[in-house]
Amino acid sequence: MSAPPFSRSTRRVRAFAPDPDAPGRACDNPDCDLAGDYRAPKSRDNLREYYWFCLEHVRAYNARWDYYKGMSPGEIESNLRSDTGWQRPTWPLGRNGSIGEALEAELAAFAGLGRARAKPEPERTPSEIREALAILGLEWPTSREAARNRYKELAKRHHPDANGGDKGAEERLKTINIAYAALRSHLASMQAEASA
Structure with a gap:
């Protein structure tokens, strides 16, 4: 008996599909009675609290939303740099003394060299x-x-x-x-x- 032919599901979730975690309540727009199936953050300071809108009103909200509104160029740059490291502290390799040595020791051990190389002797002055x-x-x-x-x-x-x-x-x-x-x-x- 042969194996069934390989089939791949081509079904994808549409970008405007309702949120599966929607609370099942009415749209937060006061003049709307449709279901609030789409979430939108209330403010940039608290991105985990949401308004729940119908598709039409979430589109309107998103068109007006500007995360960086009111920030100075320096604050925007700082925010973007923070986002590149997932809001965790970062530093260049080799700074603060032993970071580079520790990395070299780990790589040497990983490569199976047994132990890290000894530090080279200081260079003689030309x-x-x-x-x-x-x-x-x-x-x-x-x-x-x-x-x-x-x-x-x-x-x-x-x-x-x-x-x-x-x-x-x-x-x-x-x-x-x-x-x-x-x-x-x-x-x-x-x-x-x-x-x-």
């Missing part, structure tokens, strides 16, 4: 930027953002205008500019090599 790092007061490894922030701080502190036109401050600023340019160039070449 000889061509040791002097620049010393001038800027930074340690290796450093990021472009950290270098830029430190440069801005030192440039503001040693600018001749901030020091009454002092020639010594002008010379220190020149040295800082040269050190920052060397460090920035080295970090840019490292990034180019990494992306190649």
